[in-house]
Amino acid sequence: MNARRLAGSILLCGATLVAAVVIWPRSEETKSTRPRTYEEIVRSGIIRATTEYNSVGFHVDHDTIAGFHYELFQAFARDKGLQAEIIPEMELNTQLEGINHGTFDIIAGSLLITSEQKDSLLLFSHPILLNRQVLVQRKPQSEQDTAYIAQQLQLAQKTVYLPEGSPVKYRIHNLSAEIADTIYVKELPKYGSEQLMALVAHGDIDYAICEESIAKRLIGQYPQLDIDTAISFNQFYGWGVSKESQALLDTLNAWLDSYKDTSSFKKLLKKYDLQ
Secondary structure (H helix, E strand, O other), X not given: OOHHHHHHHHHHHHHHHHHXXXXXXXXXXXXXXXXXXXXHHHHHOEEEEEEOOEOOOEEEEOOEEEOHHHHHHHHHHHHOOOEEEEEEOOOHHHHHHHHHOOOOOEXXXXXXXXXXXXXXXXXXXXXXXXXXXXXXXXXXXXXXXXXXXXXXXXHOOOEEEEEOOOOHHHHHHHHHHHHOOOOEEEEEOOOOHHHHHXXXXXXXXXXXXXXXXXXXXXXXXXOOEEEEEEOOOOEEEEEEEEOOOHHHHHHHHHHHHHHOOOHHHHHHHHHOOOO
């Protein structure tokens, strides 16, 4: 099967399964055109989030929804006496639009916290995870395989693929300046890290940039892939809320600061190999 079709099928299958088990509210409140205040969230009894569908953060395991961010969001909602509702959305730009229009209250996913991102439409939570970006490529066919990238300098004049809207493009821009040569970036809509890995594995593209935690979780499915070349140092990742939602952010941060010291959080990290 063509890898683009394969990746699309994976995404469609996941979205279909989620649609079958995640009930999105149909009340008039979902038609808000502005971010909800924390007071409005509490009054409604419902808090809404969006996240990327992938094997680490949010996915369907047989007939059960699982994932680090899914479980963490459920714990936050439960401790605040709220009903948690979450829906997957692969494109960051669509997530941001949903935050801006009040469709979602929180982006409960791995958002890279950078100085560029802090100027975006979001307020970021306190850091939740440490992660880094790695280059996904096929293993070399021989010692003379010139397509294999062993160090960042060899990315000069190469094209790397990212999910559309990914803030990692800022890192690639900085890396291009560091090596004093051009690295071309192409962003693919509707594709997350897992779909990009499938495209590399099946030869549709040569290089993709993915979160190391996701790459490590999937590498067993793609023995032809190599994820040993780091693109960034470890960086902080957190959740995001609207810049109009300071009270929600303060509540979330206070909860995170406390919850991250618990055995429950440590078990959650271990469960998804995020320690």
